[in-house]
Amino acid sequence: MHFMRNALAHAGKSGRRVVSAFIATAFAQDDAEAARAQWRRVADQLRPKVPKLAAFLDEAETDVLAYMSFPAAHRAKLHSTNPLERVNGEIKRRTDVVGIFPNEDAITRLVGAILLEQNDEWAVQRGRYMTLETIAPLSDDPTVSLPAIAS
Known part of the structure; x- marks a missing residue:
């Protein structure tokens, strides 16, 4: 993760483990609000x-x-590229x-x-990547839905 590399560069050699552990606590949260609150606590402690580094964390919060x-x-x-x-x-x-x-x-x-080939592969794979069934409810667009199954 590019963010972690940059953050740890700001921390210096001696503080890398501590900063890494601090930041990991934000990623361990169950919901977005708890993660943001923990992220801000970490920035305030640093x-x-x-x-x-604290300024860097403030800037990166929304993106990260x-x-x-x-x-x-x-x-x-989502965390993997x-x-x-x-x-x-x-x-x-x-x-x-x-x-x-x-x-x-x-x-x-x-x-x-x-890209069309890749889309077709991802569409038929179950579990490896996100499926249309799990993505469709996230859309506000009513045209994004599952195709009708032929009986």
Whole structure:
């Protein structure tokens, strides 16, 4: 996590373990409000000795704790960028095979096809990533729903 690397750089060599443990307490909370309250307590505790780090925590709070607004079942899957890194790796692998593209439309078609393939794979996998069943209730858009099952 890039945030932790930056935060620990502000903490200095001697304070890294303590700061890491402090910050982990915010991530251990069950709901968004408790996590934000703990995050602020940590920043306030660090403010007297490490003001730059406290300011960094204040700035980063909204971005770092954004995942807490999702249901608890989604949080474990949101904290990782592994799926995105896998997709990027597949795009790189496939574009390297082609080498030189004749025009920008050709790149768009290839990357679009890769993304459609990936979407199809994620749609049929159960449990590994978020399913449409668990995501649909989060949308305010009534058109986002499960397709009708043919009888």
